[in-house]
Amino acid sequence: MEAQIDEILKKNQLSVTGSRKRILELFLMSNGALAHGDIEKKTGEKFDRVTVYRTLQTFLEKGIIHSIPTPDNSVLYALCKDDCSEGHHHDNHVHFICNKCAKTICLADVTVPEVKLPTGFLPQEYQMVVTGLCVECRQKT
16 A cells, blocks of 8 residues: 555655655545544644645645535545546545435445536536435444
8 A cells, every 4th residue: 555655646746755645545545535633533643733734735736635515514535536637626426425424425436417507607626415324324224
């Protein structure tokens, strides 16, 4: 995994630092989205709040991660696919948030439908969030 992390950072012309490596490792190990607070907790006292924030902003700008809006107006982050690049996110897929366990999942195979905007409007990013029960929580009920 360390080689994969180094490759992602170098491909995006980013220096390989401890904070970038650790935060990228968290995203690679996660099977869902992460909140800023989750990342802070999982990195422990090793990195302060500002370092985590700056790392997330850099990853967003480089197209390594994308943000996901939530119903409570907080933001989650998830890894982008390989076709995202600096300033050009192509993660126009649906995000699913479980109402029971709060897990957020990128549904990469479910695309956001194109929205016809009035003349003169130029869309830059589509975001769609669906809430409900995930597979695990449905099986428990």
